[in-house]
Amino acid sequence: NAGVTQTPKFRVLKTGQSMTLLCAQDMNHEYMYWYRQDPGMGLRLIHYSVGEGTTAKGEVPDGYNVSRLKKQNFLLGLESAAPSQTSVYFCASSYSTSQETQYFGPGTRLLVL
């Protein structure tokens, strides 16, 4: 079991560029989440999914889009990157509701210049 994996590990973008972050889990979890982690602010939920084909907004969804075409994958897209999106992005998954334990990926460090 690889658990939760994230691709890429690190990326540098210029303002206005687009990119997609990939999260994959092999635990057959229904729920998947994208968080961003900024210094002194803990983790904030961007978007989440309660199952294949579903997505919903979290606390800070602006500037991001997501898709869950396959149960094991959850993609986070930045259509036009801004310096304010410089952050560390974590993907997580859980078996059922968010009250269950979440399993986190290793993170993607994104720098937007």
Added chain:
Amino acid sequence: GDSVTQMEGPVTLSEEAFLTINCTYTATGYPSLFWYVQYPGEGLQLLLKATKADDKGSNKGFEATYRKETTSFHLEKGSVQVSDSAVYFCALSYNFNKFYFGSGTKLNVKP
């Protein structure tokens, strides 16, 4: 609104010292409470959790008790090790897909 407040770090202790990291919360419902740990360069891992008032979560020598009367979930360990150096996050979850993390407390343990 719902929120989690943790003591600011960093917390620096000598090996074998007693650890307390304070966590208080506000919630309109009946949340589950969690402590997650993040080691350098890694994602978060569940350390322990408690799902209802007066429950005690424990793992790897760490403990935390869900105190509804004081809305607290303080993390304790009797004797820390250098390997416990990490960032610790308190979190709450309830009401279908709402998950709130504290800002994290960095722990440095010196030999």
